[in-house]
Amino acid sequence: MSDLAEMIEFHARVHPHKAAIITPDSILSYEMLWRGMLTAQSRFAANGLKPGDRVGINVPNPIGHVTLMCALHRAGIASASMEQPQAESLATGVIDAMLTHAPVAGTPAQMILVDETWFSDPTAGAGVPATVSDEALCRMVYSSGTTGQPKIIGVTRRGVAERIETYAIRLSTPSWDRLLCMPGLSTNYGYSFTITALWLGRTILFPLGPVARDMIISYQAEILVASTHQISVIVKAQEDHLLTLESLRAVHIGGSVAYAPLLTRIRMLVCNNVICGYGSTEGGTVAYAPADMVHGIDRAVGALVPWVEAETLDADDKPLNLGVEGQIRLRTMGQGRRLIRNDEGDFELEANDWFYPGDQGVIYRNGLMLITGRVNELINRGGVKIAPDAIEEHLKKHPDVADAAAVGMLDQVGLEQIWMAVVLKNSVDISALFAYFREFQPQLTPDRIFPIDVIPRNRLGKIAREILKEELKGLEESQALALR
Numbered sequence: 001m002s003d004l005a006e007m008i009e010f011h012a013r014v015h016p017h018k019a020a021i022i023t024p025d026s027i028l029s030y031e032m033l034w035r036g037m038l039t040a041q042s043r044f045a046a047n048g049l050k051p052g053d054r055v056g057i058n059v060p061n062p063i064g065h066v067t068l069m070c071a072l073h074r075a076g077i078a079s080a081s082m083e084q085p086q087a088e089s090l091a092t093g094v095i096d097a098m099l100t101h102a103p104v105a106g107t108p109a110q111m112i113l114v115d116e117t118w119f120s121d122p123t124a125g126a127g128v129p130a131t132v133s134d135e136a137l138c139r140m141v142y143s144s145g146t147t148g149q150p151k152i153i154g155v156t157r158r159g160v161a162e163r164i165e166t167y168a169i170r171l172s173t174p175s176w177d178r179l180l181c182m183p184g185l186s187t188n189y190g191y192s193f194t195i196t197a198l199w200l201g202r203t204i205l206f207p208l209g210p211v212a213r214d215m216i217i218s219y220q221a222e223i224l225v226a227s228t229h230q231i232s233v234i235v236k237a238q239e240d241h242l243l244t245l246e247s248l249r250a251v252h253i254g255g256s257v258a259y260a261p262l263l264t265r266i267r268m269l270v271c272n273n274v275i276c277g278y279g280s281t282e283g284g285t286v287a288y289a290p291a292d293m294v295h296g297i298d299r300a301v302g303a304l305v306p307w308v309e310a311e312t313l314d315a316d317d318k319p320l321n322l323g324v325e326g327q328i329r330l331r332t333m334g335q336g337r338r339l340i341r342n343d344e345g346d347f348e349l350e351a352n353d354w355f356y357p358g359d360q361g362v363i364y365r366n367g368l369m370l371i372t373g374r375v376n377e378l379i380n381r382g383g384v385k386i387a388p389d390a391i392e393e394h395l396k397k398h399p400d401v402a403d404a405a406a407v408g409m410l411d412q413v414g415l416e417q418i419w420m421a422v423v424l425k426n427s428v429d430i431s432a433l434f435a436y437f438r439e440f441q442p443q444l445t446p447d448r449i450f451p452i453d454v455i456p457r458n459r460l461g462k463i464a465r466e467i468l469k470e471e472l473k474g475l476e477e478s479q480a481l482a483l484r
Contacts, residue, residue, distance in 0.1 A: 004164065004199055005074035005129060009034055011201040019203040021063050022178075022219055024211050028063050030201070033070070036119035040071040041127035047112050049097060051076030051130040054140065054347075057185075058082045058100040059114060062206035065185055066194060067119055068099055073138065076130025078154070080140035081186040083459065094140070094152055094339060094347050134158040137349065140339065141188045143281040153188075153281045153336040154349045160195070162334030163284045166307055167196040170285050174249045174273070176222035180205040180215060182230045184459050188281045188336075189254065193225050213243050220247040224271065227255035229461020231266060238269035250275055254288075255460040257299050257371055259393050263291045276302050278371060280357040283308065283332040287369040297368070304367040307333035312363055325362045327375055329354045377465060379408035380416050384443070388465075391418065391444045398436055400428040405455045405463045406446065407472065417447035419472050424451055450475050 002010075008030065011018070016031035028036075049055060055077050059065045065081065072079040080095060097110040104111065138157040155163070171179075171193075179197050181204055183190035197204040207215050212234060216224065226234065231253050251270055254277035258266075266274050277288035278301035287302035294300035304310055311319045312326030320326045337349040360378065362370040373387030380386075388406035395404040403423040408416045422433065430449050437445035450472055456464040 002199075003073075003129075003161070004195055005037070005070060007199045007201070008037065008070060011198075015201070018201070019178075020198060021066055022203060022205045022215070023062055024208050024215065026063055028067075033067060033198075036067040037071040037074060038127065039121050040068055040118050041075050042121075043118050044071070044075050044077065045127060047097070048110075049075070049077055049112075051132050052078075052136065053096045054078045054080070054094060054137065056080045056082045056095045056098040056100075056109065058098055058104060060101065062185065062208075064101075064114065064119065066198075066204075068114065069185070069191075070195075070198070073160075074129050075127055076132035076136065078137040078140060080142075080152075081184075081191065083184065083186050093345075132157065134161075139191070139336075141191065141281050141336065142186065151281075152339045154339045155334065155336040156349070159334045159336060162307075163192050164196050164199050166285050166305070166334060167192050168200060169305075170252070170275075170277070170288060171196060171200075171223065174222075176202070176249055178203045178205060178219055178221045179223040179225060180207060180212060180219075180221040182207060182212060182224075182226040183255075187459050188279070188284065189225070189227065189460060192284060193252075210237075213237060213245065216245050216248060217243060222247055222249045224248055224251045226251070226253055227460040227462075228253055228258050228262070229255065229457065231258075231270070232262060235262070235265045235269055239265075242269065245270060249273060252277060252288075254279060256462060257301060257389060258291075259298075260295060261393075261397070263295060267291065276300075278302055278369060280330075280355075282336045282338075282355045282357065283330050284334050284336075286310070286330060286332065286357075287367075289368075294368075297370070299361075299370045299372055301369055301371050304363060304369050310363055310369070312361065322363055322365045325360065325372055327356065328359045328361045328363075328371075329356050331355075377408075379406070379418055381408075381418060382415070386418070386444065388418075388463075391420065391441075391446065394437070394441050394444055395420065395422065395433065398433065400424055400426045401433075403455050405465070405468055407465050407469050409448075409469065409472070418444075419469075420446040420449040421452045421455060421468055421472060422449055423453065423455060448472075448476070 012030040012034035017029050019027050020030045020033045021028040057068050069079050095109045099112050099114050135156050137154050138160045139155045141153050143151040181193050248271040250273045252275045274291040279285045286308050287304045289302035309331040311329050331354050339347045340350050342348045358375050360372045360375050378385045391406040392404045402425045405421045409419045411417050456467040458464050
C-alpha cells in the first residue's frame, strides 16, 4: 500500500491546484501542501530532530498543523497532536520535542517555535523520505479520558497504513470530493479521516468555531464527519434557523450511541443518509452501518467490520456466546497499543494482543453490535445496573432541559445513588423534573438533581464524568453548609 507522503506527492503532481485543506479564511492546494512538507522537513534536521524521535504538535491552525503532521510522517518521526491543556500537562517525558506556535510553560520537552517561514522558505532544502521499519512508532493519540487519566495510544507505520485502508473502505460510498471534519486533529477520529482524505486526493475542510453549516454551503461539502454531540449542535442550529444543506451526500457520526430521536432529526434537518459508527483510539473503526439498519434497535451502533475480531466476556474474562451481553474485547487491523515506560525508563508499545475499550455490549450472529454502556460508568442501584446515558436521553426530552448528565455516587452506607446534573433552558422547579421521571420512567428517577451552567465534556463532546463527580460533590457540600 502506498505511503501517505507518497500519495500526497502524487496528487501534487497530478492535480497541483486542487484544494487539499480549506479553513474559513484559507485554502491550501496539494502543491502548496507538498512544498510546505518539504520545507518543514528541512527544518527538523536543523533543529536536531531525527527518525525515531517523538514530537508533539501544538499549532492551532489546521493548515500548519496538518503540514507538520505529514512532514513528520515523511521524516520517520512519530507525531502527537496536542491541544493546549495536553501540552501544558505533558510532564511524562513521552515526547522529545514540541513544535509550537508559542512556548508552553512547565513542559520538559525541547520547545521548537514554528512560524510561516517553516512552510515557504525558498532557500530551504528538501529532506529525503526516511527509511524506517513498518513496526516503528508513527503516531501517538490520547484516549478520550472520560472516566479518568487519558492513556497515550501508539500506532506503528504499518498500523497507520492499515487505518487509512479501513477508513477508505468506510468512505467508499457515496462518491464525494469534499469532506468537512469537525473532530479535532488530537483525536483518532479527526486524524484518521484527515489522513485518509489526503491519501485519496480529496479536499478536507476544517470549521473553526461555529461555522460548519456556512462552510458546507460555501464549499459544497459532500461528507460531514462529526461526533454525536457535535451533530446534535448542528441539529439544534437547524431547528433554530433552517439552512438548505443540499450538497451533503452522507453524514458520518460516532463517539457515543445515537438514539432514534436524534437520528430522525439528523435525517430530517441535515442529511437523509446517516452512517452510524463505533470505534476507539486503539482500534479505529470497529463497526458502522447506515441509520436505516440500526433504526429502532436500542443501542445499536453498526455492523462489525471484517477486519476486526470481537468477543464479549463474562466477569471471569471468559468468552460468551453470540447474543449474550458482556464486556467487549477487540483485535483489529491497524491496532494501536498503549505507550508504557520500560525498565530503561524509555517508552515502548505494550505487547498485549487484545484490547479492552471499556464498553459493555452484545454481538449478534449477523454482526450487529450493541453498546449497552461503559463498564465503569454503569450505575448499580439496588442490584439493577443502569446506563447513565439512558437516564440522560429521557431527561433531554423535557422541554425545559438543554443538557443533562448522570453519574453514580456512593451514599454514606456505600450504596450507589443516581446524581443528575442539568442545564436548564428556562427556570423550572426541580421537583417538576423528579415528577417527570416518576410519571414516565420511574425506574430511572434520580436521587439528586443539580442545576449547573455547563456539562463538562472532552474533545469529542463526551461527558467527562470524573470531573462532573467532583463538581457535584462540591455543590452538595456547599448546599449542605448553607442548610446548616
